[in-house]
Amino acid sequence: MTGSTEWPLWEVFVRSRRGLSHTHAGSLHAPDAEMALRNARDLYTRRNEGVSIWVVPSAEITASSPDEKDSFFEPSADKPYRHPTFYDIPEGVKHL
Amino acid sequence: MTATPMPPTAAPSAPAATPTDAPAVHTAALALGDDALVLSHRLGEWAGHAPVLEEEVALANIALDLLGQARVLLSLAGDEDELAYLREERAFRNLQLVEQPNGDFAHTIARQLYFSVYQNLMYGQLAATESALAPLAAKAVKEVAYHQDHAEQWTLRLGDGTAASHERMQHGVDALWRFTGEMFGPVAGLDLDRDALREQWTARVTDVLGKATLTVPEGPQSGAWTAGAGREGLHTEPFGRMLAEMQHLHRSHPGASW
Amino acid sequence: MATAHQPLTTAPHQPAAAAVDTAALESAFDAAVAADERIEPRDWMPDAYRATLVRQIAQHAHSEIIGMQPEANWITRAPSLRRKAILMAKVQDEAGHGLYLYSAAETLGASRDDLLDKLHSGRQKYSSIFNYPTLTWADVGAIGWLVDGAAITNQVPLCRCSYGPYARAMVRVCKEESFHQRQGYELLLALSNGTEAQHAMAQDAVDRWWWPSLMMFGPPDAESSHSEQSMVWKIKRHSNDELRQRFVDICVPQAESLGLTLPDPDLKWNEERGQHDFGAIDWSEFWSVLKGNGPCNDQRITQRRRAHDEGAWVREAAAAYAAKQSERKEATA
Numbered sequence: 001m002t003g004s005t006e007w008p009l010w011e012v013f014v015r016s017r018r019g020l021s022h023t024h025a026g027s028l029h030a031p032d033a034e035m036a037l038r039n040a041r042d043l044y045t046r047r048n049e050g051v052s053i054w055v056v057p058s059a060e061i062t063a064s065s066p067d068e069k070d071s072f073f074e075p076s077a078d079k080p081y082r083h084p085t086f087y088d089i090p091e092g093v094k095h096l
Numbered sequence: 097m098t099a100t101p102m103p104p105t106a107a108p109s110a111p112a113a114t115p116t117d118a119p120a121v122h123t124a125a126l127a128l129g130d131d132a133l134v135l136s137h138r139l140g141e142w143a144g145h146a147p148v149l150e151e152e153v154a155l156a157n158i159a160l161d162l163l164g165q166a167r168v169l170l171s172l173a174g175d176e177d178e179l180a181y182l183r184e185e186r187a188f189r190n191l192q193l194v195e196q197p198n199g200d201f202a203h204t205i206a207r208q209l210y211f212s213v214y215q216n217l218m219y220g221q222l223a224a225t226e227s228a229l230a231p232l233a234a235k236a237v238k239e240v241a242y243h244q245d246h247a248e249q250w251t252l253r254l255g256d257g258t259a260a261s262h263e264r265m266q267h268g269v270d271a272l273w274r275f276t277g278e279m280f281g282p283v284a285g286l287d288l289d290r291d292a293l294r295e296q297w298t299a300r301v302t303d304v305l306g307k308a309t310l311t312v313p314e315g316p317q318s319g320a321w322t323a324g325a326g327r328e329g330l331h332t333e334p335f336g337r338m339l340a341e342m343q344h345l346h347r348s349h350p351g352a353s354w
Numbered sequence: 355m356a357t358a359h360q361p362l363t364t365a366p367h368q369p370a371a372a373a374v375d376t377a378a379l380e381s382a383f384d385a386a387v388a389a390d391e392r393i394e395p396r397d398w399m400p401d402a403y404r405a406t407l408v409r410q411i412a413q414h415a416h417s418e419i420i421g422m423q424p425e426a427n428w429i430t431r432a433p434s435l436r437r438k439a440i441l442m443a444k445v446q447d448e449a450g451h452g453l454y455l456y457s458a459a460e461t462l463g464a465s466r467d468d469l470l471d472k473l474h475s476g477r478q479k480y481s482s483i484f485n486y487p488t489l490t491w492a493d494v495g496a497i498g499w500l501v502d503g504a505a506i507t508n509q510v511p512l513c514r515c516s517y518g519p520y521a522r523a524m525v526r527v528c529k530e531e532s533f534h535q536r537q538g539y540e541l542l543l544a545l546s547n548g549t550e551a552q553h554a555m556a557q558d559a560v561d562r563w564w565w566p567s568l569m570m571f572g573p574p575d576a577e578s579s580h581s582e583q584s585m586v587w588k589i590k591r592h593s594n595d596e597l598r599q600r601f602v603d604i605c606v607p608q609a610e611s612l613g614l615t616l617p618d619p620d621l622k623w624n625e626e627r628g629q630h631d632f633g634a635i636d637w638s639e640f641w642s643v644l645k646g647n648g649p650c651n652d653q654r655i656t657q658r659r660r661a662h663d664e665g666a667w668v669r670e671a672a673a674a675y676a677a678k679q680s681e682r683k684e685a686t687a
Contacts (some may be wrong), residue, residue: 005666005670007148007672026454028150031672031673034249035253035672038154038246039154042150043153046153046450059392060666065392066397140429140430141429141430142444143445143497144423145660145661145664147664147666149449150453152444153667156443160446166435167435167439177435180435181434200664201668253675254671254680257672257674260671261667261671264667280443285481293631312539326629342428349552351549352549354433354544
């Protein structure tokens with residue numbers, strides 16, 4: 001059979017049109033960054049879905065851990081004063 | 097520009113593909129359309145056989161671009177399906193290079209490299225002319241730039257990859273070299289600077305092969321029967337078989353629509 | 355408890371202290387699934403859930419890849435340039451769908467190489483439908499209409515599957531596949547309305563593909579081994595028989611407007627049930643094909659294995675080049 005030379009995995013981010021940010025589209029295998037970009041172009045934008053692509057080696061991504069979900073994200077849930085709807089403004093006041 | 101004399105060759109002359117009073121632009125559209133049609137077909141043969149799944153998608157993309165070009169070009173010369181399915185082998189005007197069987201992946205990449213560099217330069221020139229083909233060329237040149245990039249990236253990787261891949265790639269560029277001269281012959285209806293085309297093509301291919309640690313082949317780029325005659329309707333043996341496969345269903349049901 | 359950050363695609367690290375707490379994790383998982391929340395790659399999940407998903411997603415990916423073969427069989431003979439372009443684009447999509455699905459399986463800690471290895475050695479299956487041959491051009495139409503139609507009926511509910519990456523891959527696949535079924539139908543319609551020989555070709559293809567398409571939904575609910583747990587986990591949303599019935603009901607009027615007959619004398623509308631009754635499926639054929647005795651089992655796997663083996667030197671070359679390039683970069687840095 002074959003030698004084990006599985007190409008590394010890359011995460012693909014696609015900007016679907018100008019003015020929008022890049023969004024995670026999926027992943028693919030490629031031997032290097034140049035080929036990863038090209039494979040991403042062929043795979044994830046063959047229906048005109050993109051104007052710009054980023055590829056990142058999957059192994060290079062640092063992600064928050066689901067075990068830390070509570071300490072990471074819950075504390076921001078009880079600070080409603082960060083949101084404009086928290087404040088009562090008299091009716092008729094404009095441009096605020 | 098009107099009818100251009102055919103290049104000197106010892107090969108027997110072929111019957112004309114189009115009536116002699118057909119505008120030269122038809123002749124040109126047929127030549128370029130047949131190139132795209134035949135190469136697209138060859139690339140289509142890779143479906144389900146590519147060395148890695150990502151490459152299935154890449155090769156199909158290139159084949160689809162070429163098929164799209166072929167359909168526009170053939171439609172300029174007549175009915176696309178009649179031209180593709182009902183002409184005899186001797187009436188096809190494609191380069192012998194594009195009809196060469198796929199061989200291994202290195203062989204296919206060598207064919208892609210030679211042809212896409214040519215097609216990119218040729219369409220680039222054509223787009224800047226007053227030709228009726230200029231709009232098609234302007235659109236196609238963007239597609240072909242990508243095909244060239246694909247071929248160059250793989251030439252680098254196969255040439256400068258492992259010893260085995262180097263050997264295969266060198267074999268591919270050597271084996272196809274004798275079919276490259278035909279690209280610089282005159283084609284009626286194509287008003288191109290053929291000297292510049294040859295010069296730029298040679299420079300680019302030399303550069304890429306050098307970077308890929310490959311040797312630029314020596315020896316003739318064409319011969320009496322080996323190459324130089326596809327544009328006149330003289331082809332190589334594998335082409336007849338390719339056409340037989342491509343045309344048999346269509347021809348089995350005369351007049352049917354699909 | 356804080357743990358080291360891991361690459362996105364590895365299986366989640368399970369902290370030692372939490373080992374005793376599996377019950378709590380399990381009930382949190384069950385609650386999330388019950389609440390229709392999505393499970394994401396690094397979340398805790400039961401081993402059996404992970405294994406079921408890997409098996410199902412891999413089988414799905416393999417089906418896309420093997421499924422390229424019967425249709426690619428006709429690319430070089432497509433009878434018009436328009437049909438040729440459509441068919442090439444469709445076969446290309448199947449390669450793409452295989453890639454999306456392998457990616458989804460990789461988020462569960464599987465490697466594509468390993469999954470392909472299992473396909474090549476027969477340890478993982480693909481849909482049995484692709485072990486039938488494409489004998490005429492009309493088979494390309496029948497595959498689009500019936501096989502892709504059945505696949506879509508199966509796949510649409512998977513867009514709401516509990517596992518996020520699988521659900522997202524299916525959204526993309528379903529969006530892209532909507533053209534696959536339509537082109538098949540249109541192809542058959544052209545044949546059905548064409549010459550006598552073309553019409554006969556279309557009818558023959560439908561005759562051969564109808565029953566295998568019904569088998570694509572899997573064995574009857576009573577005999578389906580994985581169904582129940584998959585329903586609880588919301589990997590599966592409807593039973594095999596339910597989806598099969600839905601498919602039959604969709605196809606009957608479509609066949610009528612095609613001017614073609616479905617090869618089942620027992621097929622008729624049941625006023626009481628508000629559904630069609632249909633004849634008994636020959637499950638012995640299904641099990642026989644599944645066991646490897648279909649017309650093309652060997653051929654399909656042999657071609658797949660050959661493409662993979664013959665491509666090994668290419669993959670190795672690209673890996674070697676990448677290694678050289680990064681060495682060069684380091685040397686000049």
